[in-house]
Amino acid sequence: METKTCKECGRELELSSFKKTRWGGVCNVCNQCSAKKRTETKQLFLIKEREKGLEQYTPRELMEELAKRGYKGKLTFTRVEEIDITNF
Numbered sequence: 001m002e003t004k005t006c007k008e009c010g011r012e013l014e015l016s017s018f019k020k021t022r023w024g025g026v027c028n029v030c031n032q033c034s035a036k037k038r039t040e041t042k043q044l045f046l047i048k049e050r051e052k053g054l055e056q057y058t059p060r061e062l063m064e065e066l067a068k069r070g071y072k073g074k075l076t077f078t079r080v081e082e083i084d085i086t087n088f
Contacts, residue, residue: 003015007028007029009033059077
């Protein structure tokens, strides 16, 4: 029985644990790691989509908007300001 090492997790698994490529070979990452990566990527995409456009709000408006969306708890934010001191 042939085995292959997953480039992601480092485990040595049977070839049946890897997806086949269209060229007749097998992928470098096992099915379990591939599924985990897809899930993480999808969750990040959904978070970015849900929070899209929040930067346009003032802090007070942001708190009100998040409360409308059902968020609970504390909100901590950091204000970043750019000051040009080259002309002093």
